Amino acid sequence: xxxxxxxxxxxxxxxxxxxxxxxxxxxxxxxxxxxxxxxxxxxxxxxxxxxxxxxxxxxxxxxxxxxxxxxxxxxxxxxxxxxxxxxxxxxxxxxxxxxxxxxxxxxxxxxxxxxxxxxxxxxxxxx
Numbered sequence: 001x002x003x004x005x006x007x008x009x010x011x012x013x014x015x016x017x018x019x020x021x022x023x024x025x026x027x028x029x030x031x032x033x034x035x036x037x038x039x040x041x042x043x044x045x046x047x048x049x050x051x052x053x054x055x056x057x058x059x060x061x062x063x064x065x066x067x068x069x070x071x072x073x074x075x076x077x078x079x080x081x082x083x084x085x086x087x088x089x090x091x092x093x094x095x096x097x098x099x100x101x102x103x104x105x106x107x108x109x110x111x112x113x114x115x116x117x118x119x120x121x122x123x124x125x126x127x
Contacts, residue, residue: 005040005049006073008115011060013037013052016113020052023090024075043075064114068095072108072116080107080119092117 010016017039020026026041029049038053050073054060063071077083084094084107095108095116103123110116 003048005051007051007053008073009055009058009060010052010113010115011054012113013039013054016111016115017041017052019090019111020050023087023092026050062114063116064110066116068108068110068116068118072118074118074120076125077107077119077121080105080121083107083119084109087117087119 008016014037017028017031020041021028025044027044027046029040029042031037031039036053036055038051041050041052042048043050080097087109088094091112092109095110097108098104098106100106100123105121107119108116109119
């Protein structure tokens with residue numbers, strides 16, 4: 001089976017979706033203009049989708065208090081340092097940086113709402 005999407009419950013799905021479209025080269029595959037304001041965002045090659053929505057039937061987790069290793073969304077980055085600077089200018093915050101013996105360079109950040117995102121430049125591409 002193939003994964004269709006990964007869903008994230010957030011307080012302001014319109015603003016969050018707009019931020020990811022603007023800063024991660026994602027595009028909107030489908031959206032709802034009324035509650036729960038669901039937005040399906042496709043990655044830059046159209047292989048993976050992330051669903052951003054607000055479902056009041058359950059609480060929005062306090063993403064900012066979670067260790068980034070508990071939950072994060074990872075993006076391939078050709079230049080993690082440059083992407084870090086660009087995202088910091090867009091109100092993301094730095095969390096940690098790891099360089100692995102295989103040549104991988106990983107930078108963990110948080111989006112403006114506290115959700116963790118990882119910039120991945122792998123020594124050996126995984127996909």
